[in-house]
Amino acid sequence: MNYSIKEMSVLSGVSERTLRYYEELELLKPQRKAENSYRFYTTKEIQRLQQILFYRELDFPLAKICTLLENPPSDITQLLASQKRLLEEKRNRLNELIMTIEQTIETQKGGMNMKDSQYFKGFKNKLIEENEKTYGKEAREKYGSESVDKSNAKMLHMDEATYHEFDQLGKEILEKLATAAETGNPTSEAAQEVAKLHQKWLKYTWTSYSAEAHKNLVEMYTQDERFASYYQGNAVFLRDAVHSYLDQNK
Amino acid sequence: MNYSIKEMSVLSGVSERTLRYYEELELLKPQRKAENSYRFYTTKEIQRLQQILFYRELDFPLAKICTLLENPPSDITQLLASQKRLLEEKRNRLNELIMTIEQTIETQKGGMNMKDSQYFKGFKNKLIEENEKTYGKEAREKYGSESVDKSNAKMLHMDEATYHEFDQLGKEILEKLATAAETGNPTSEAAQEVAKLHQKWLKYTWTSYSAEAHKNLVEMYTQDERFASYYQGNAVFLRDAVHSYLDQNK
DNA sequence: GTTGACCTTCACGTTACGTTAGGGTGTATG
DNA sequence: CATACACCCTAACGTAACGTGAAGGTCAAC
Numbered sequence: 431m432n433y434s435i436k437e438m439s440v441l442s443g444v445s446e447r448t449l450r451y452y453e454e455l456e457l458l459k460p461q462r463k464a465e466n467s468y469r470f471y472t473t474k475e476i477q478r479l480q481q482i483l484f485y486r487e488l489d490f491p492l493a494k495i496c497t498l499l500e501n502p503p504s505d506i507t508q509l510l511a512s513q514k515r516l517l518e519e520k521r522n523r524l525n526e527l528i529m530t531i532e533q534t535i536e537t538q539k540g541g542m543n544m545k546d547s548q549y550f551k552g553f554k555n556k557l558i559e560e561n562e563k564t565y566g567k568e569a570r571e572k573y574g575s576e577s578v579d580k581s582n583a584k585m586l587h588m589d590e591a592t593y594h595e596f597d598q599l600g601k602e603i604l605e606k607l608a609t610a611a612e613t614g615n616p617t618s619e620a621a622q623e624v625a626k627l628h629q630k631w632l633k634y635t636w637t638s639y640s641a642e643a644h645k646n647l648v649e650m651y652t653q654d655e656r657f658a659s660y661y662q663g664n665a666v667f668l669r670d671a672v673h674s675y676l677d678q679n680k
Numbered sequence: 681m682n683y684s685i686k687e688m689s690v691l692s693g694v695s696e697r698t699l700r701y702y703e704e705l706e707l708l709k710p711q712r713k714a715e716n717s718y719r720f721y722t723t724k725e726i727q728r729l730q731q732i733l734f735y736r737e738l739d740f741p742l743a744k745i746c747t748l749l750e751n752p753p754s755d756i757t758q759l760l761a762s763q764k765r766l767l768e769e770k771r772n773r774l775n776e777l778i779m780t781i782e783q784t785i786e787t788q789k790g791g792m793n794m795k796d797s798q799y800f801k802g803f804k805n806k807l808i809e810e811n812e813k814t815y816g817k818e819a820r821e822k823y824g825s826e827s828v829d830k831s832n833a834k835m836l837h838m839d840e841a842t843y844h845e846f847d848q849l850g851k852e853i854l855e856k857l858a859t860a861a862e863t864g865n866p867t868s869e870a871a872q873e874v875a876k877l878h879q880k881w882l883k884y885t886w887t888s889y890s891a892e893a894h895k896n897l898v899e900m901y902t903q904d905e906r907f908a909s910y911y912q913g914n915a916v917f918l919r920d921a922v923h924s925y926l927d928q929n930k
Numbered sequence: 931g932t933t934g935a936c937c938t939t940c941a942c943g944t945t946a947c948g949t950t951a952g953g954g955t956g957t958a959t960g
Numbered sequence: 961c962a963t964a965c966a967c968c969c970t971a972a973c974g975t976a977a978c979g980t981g982a983a984g985g986t987c988a989a990c
Contacts (some may be wrong), residue, residue: 436967450970451947465954467967486800487805488777492946507788514781517774524771527738531764538757548734556739686936700939701978716986718937742977 432470435460442479457482457496488513530554533650540646546636550647553635554656561656596634603627607664616670625675628668641676648672681721685710692729707732707746738763780804783900790896794885800897803885804906811906846884853877857914866920875925878918891926898922 438460439446452458453469458478460469471479478499486493490513503509530551537547547631603624610620632647648669651657658665688710689696702708703719708728710719721729735745740763753759759769780801787797829917853874860870882897898919901907908915 434967441814445947446968447947447949455946468955475976480798481803484801487801488781506794507785512784514778514785517778517781519770521778524767524774528764528767528771531738532765533758535757535760535764538760543754548730549736551734552730640853650696684936695978696937697978697980705977716937718986 431471433476435469435471438471438475438479441476442483444479444483451478452482452492455492455496457492457499460660489517502672515558529654536650537643537646540643541640542636542646543638546638546643549635554654557656557660561659592634596631599627599631599634603631607668608662611664611667611673615668615669617674621667621671622675622678625671628672629675641680645673645676682722683687683719683726685719685721688721688725691726694729694733701731702729702742703730705742705746707742707749739767779904783904786900787893787896791890791892792896793888796888799885802833804904807906811909817873842884846881849877849881849884853881854912858912859917861914861917861920864917866917867924871917871921872925874918874929875921878922879925891930895923895926 433441435449438449449458449460449469453460458475460471460475462469467667481499482495485498486492488510490498498509514548533554534551535640537550538544542550594675606620606627609626610618610624613620628648629639631642632644636643648665651665652669661668683691685699688699699708699710699719703710710721710725710726711913712719731749735748736742738760740748748759783804784797784801787800788794790798794827798826812853838885856870856874860868860874863870879889879894882894886893898915901911901915902919911918
């Protein structure tokens with residue numbers, strides 16, 4: 431049986447343009463009628479097209495499909511496995527983006543303004559980057575890697591001295607939080623000081639501070655593994671301390 | 681402070697080309713030095729760039745970012761939510777592809793040849809399509825939609841009559857399976873007949889049949905919801921019947 | 931005066947096609 | 961026999977978000 435390009439298109443569900451394009455790429459080469467140089471496809475080409483579509487639907491690029499059909503690799507399962515890993519990476523990245531959007535929406539609902547929500551995202555990305563440095567690529571494989579704009583800090587237009595203060599305060603909070611958490615009591619004086627410092631720390635970057643947004647933020651710390659990891663397992667304690675502190679000092 | 685394009689590039693981590701491109705799109709319009717028409721960026725542009733990057737990292741297309749920054753929508757969370765849905769669809773599609781690859785690898789390991797594995801995928805896609813027709817878009821939203829090549833059946837180069845037989849046999853299996861399953865005994869005569877018919881049915885399309893691949897296939901039926909749904913909850917029964925049948929008739 | 935680092939615009943390449951534009955072919959009908 | 965209509969052909973531009981030169985101007989230092 432000989433099929434014209436239109437018949438082939440209807441049969442397979444791919445457009446005529448696509449069939450011509452595949453010929454251009456030397457992926458699928460139909461014969462031609464001598465008299466009018468019309469293309470015609472036989473069962474051989476049908477089978478070939480099926481193979482092409484098989485790989486195409488698995489998101490293989492056409493160039494790869496081409497080389498793949500010309501010299502079929504001995505180990506197809508390995509090929510499939512590597513394509514799978516690639517797709518998984520893409521998926522993980524999407525998952526990460528989705529989480530980020532969710533959290534951004536949360537911060538918005540929690541009363542943060544857009545500017546601060548954006549800064550929050552930058553801060554999160556910085557955390558993720560450090561997290562990856564610490565825990566190697568496991569984290570990168572588990573989550574995806576959002577492309578981090580590298581010098582978020584520089585773009586904060588803080589001057590060097592202020593940034594240094596800010597950075598030091600961050601470290602101080604981490605240390606004092608660890609000490610305070612040992613007592614287990616979020617209403618202790620040590621814990622309340624941590625909460626106060628955390629408030630001060632936030633005010634360095636937030637254009638408008640509100641207790642509501644602050645509570646919302648520390649709540650979120652407890653939800654995301656990376657934040658929890660940054661606070662070395664004391665995210666819940668920090669949340670409780672901040673809640674208590676803000677309720678005391680309304 | 682005025683930054684040259686290079687300084688801006690280092691500061692923000694985006695390439696010079698990208699900065700020029702954004703100017704071309706009217707996304708980010710730096711001023712020019714009068715004497716040499718060099719670009720220069722001020723804090724205003726830095727902030728603008730930060731906004732651009734915020735949305736870009738969430739996979740917003742640049743054109744959208746452009747309109748978005750020109751007339752900021754009142755409800756940003758809604759915007760974020762719709763972007764989230766879009767990303768979720770992409771992710772679901774990837775998940776579907778990943779599952780398909782896994783299953784294809786399984787069929788390969790189960791002793792199927794490549795051609796039949798490809799056909800298996802086509803069959804699965806047809807099932808999915810029918811599944812979606814039945815259960816509406818819930819299924820499509822939960823899983824992603826693989827682009828199905830519509831007329832897989834036609835491309836099987838079965839003639840009409842043979843295809844009709846094949847199709848009828850498929851329906852017969854479904855009915856008899858339901859009846860046999862009521863007894864609950866996969867070694868019953870009725871169940872064994874179903875297994876035999878299923879074998880016959882597979883041989884219509886498989887270029888090489890093996891008991892191993894057959895067992896592997898029915899095992900997979902029990903793992904994937906859509907297959908299970910096609911067999912109306914009797915996938916496990918079918919598996920047991922086939923195993924028993926093949927072990928009896930070695 | 932010349933290197934070298936910076937800047938400029940212009941323009942092609944990337945992926946997988948969709949979409950005209952301009953023109954030839956084959957056949958059924960008036 | 962002319963014409964309408966469905967089909968075929970090639971060529972070429974457009975898409976998104978840049979990367980990568982090419983060709984040439986500007987500026988400070990040696």
